[in-house]
Amino acid sequence: MRHFLDIDRACAGELKAILAQAAAMKTARRGRPKGTPDDERPLNGRVVALLFEKPSTRTRVSFDMAVRQLGGETLTLSGGETQLGRGESIPDTARVLSRYVDGIVIRTDREDNLLNLADHATVPVINGLTDRTHPCQVMGDVMTYEEHRGPIQGRRVAWFGDGNNVCASFLHAAGQFGFDITLSCPESRDPDLEYIAYAQSRGTTVDIVRDPLKAARGADLVVTDAWLSMHDSDDIRDERRGILGPFQVNASVMAAAADGAVFMHCLPAYRGEEVTADVLDGPASIILDEAENRLHVQKAILRHCFDV
Numbered sequence: 001m002r003h004f005l006d007i008d009r010a011c012a013g014e015l016k017a018i019l020a021q022a023a024a025m026k027t028a029r030r031g032r033p034k035g036t037p038d039d040e041r042p043l044n045g046r047v048v049a050l051l052f053e054k055p056s057t058r059t060r061v062s063f064d065m066a067v068r069q070l071g072g073e074t075l076t077l078s079g080g081e082t083q084l085g086r087g088e089s090i091p092d093t094a095r096v097l098s099r100y101v102d103g104i105v106i107r108t109d110r111e112d113n114l115l116n117l118a119d120h121a122t123v124p125v126i127n128g129l130t131d132r133t134h135p136c137q138v139m140g141d142v143m144t145y146e147e148h149r150g151p152i153q154g155r156r157v158a159w160f161g162d163g164n165n166v167c168a169s170f171l172h173a174a175g176q177f178g179f180d181i182t183l184s185c186p187e188s189r190d191p192d193l194e195y196i197a198y199a200q201s202r203g204t205t206v207d208i209v210r211d212p213l214k215a216a217r218g219a220d221l222v223v224t225d226a227w228l229s230m231h232d233s234d235d236i237r238d239e240r241r242g243i244l245g246p247f248q249v250n251a252s253v254m255a256a257a258a259d260g261a262v263f264m265h266c267l268p269a270y271r272g273e274e275v276t277a278d279v280l281d282g283p284a285s286i287i288l289d290e291a292e293n294r295l296h297v298q299k300a301i302l303r304h305c306f307d308v
Helices: 012-028 058-069 089-100 111-120 133-150 165-179 191-200 211-215 236-249 251-256 289-307
Strands: 048-051 074-078 103-107 125-129 155-159 180-184 206-208 220-223 264-266
Touching: 012 103, 012 133, 012 165, 012 289, 048 058, 048 089, 058 074, 058 103, 058 125, 058 264, 058 289, 089 103, 103 111, 103 289, 111 125, 125 133, 125 289, 133 155, 133 165, 133 220, 133 264, 155 165, 165 191, 180 211, 211 251, 220 236, 251 289, 264 289
Parallel strands: 048 074, 048 103, 103 125, 155 180, 155 220, 180 206, 220 264
Antiparallel strands: none
16 A cells, blocks of 8 residues: 655655656646645545644645645545544544545544554555655655756755654655755754654754854755644643743744745745744745645645555
């Protein structure tokens, strides 16, 4: 079964082929109404279940539109509408859903739920986000960088703030696509060592630099994310502001980056917290292309999983 669970679980050649197909499909759709299917309809007659235990805007809408543009149909289920991991075991849910639908996209609190579902499903399973990784987001980010600045191989990415699930997937991507990465996080919010070790095992240079201005030096891509993740409670927001405040991406950070550096954020963003408005809305920001490319790269991921 060809799942898409994490960037480190595929080979680099497959990942590059996904990005190439995503770019080609994006070009082919220029000027076409968004609700019109592609000329090729490789998912015609197929139904993909979108299983969301966590709130979502971009992931939910982009996957829904991706399946529709590929000629298929979607069935969207929120956490409160299913018995996933509650009244019914995840293996039973996987087996039953596999009898009803042709594929499953899951956005879940726990990585174990994703892996358990994939182990027992007989249809492709795609990771729409877990508390540990967000591979579809970072595949879209790599596509967006290369669309604006050419191959990401040999470039340097600087990550600021919370070493969260998106950061973990950037470390996976660094190992697969051959770019170096600088992490500028408070020590208490560094990503897990396993992700750093993976990138290093693939020949990637991973630097940890606590001074944000030093961390930005030579960076071709500057990235951050919200200080509060979806699985965190609001009552720790003030604590996070105190810890992460020095790692805000602002005009000084961008000025320290390499000439032509671009800025990304997976959204939603909180102006004045992890990034200032002049950066988020400024000329170096490519966040809207980044958001759009979730659609195109996920179409290519779906085609990869269905081998169509």
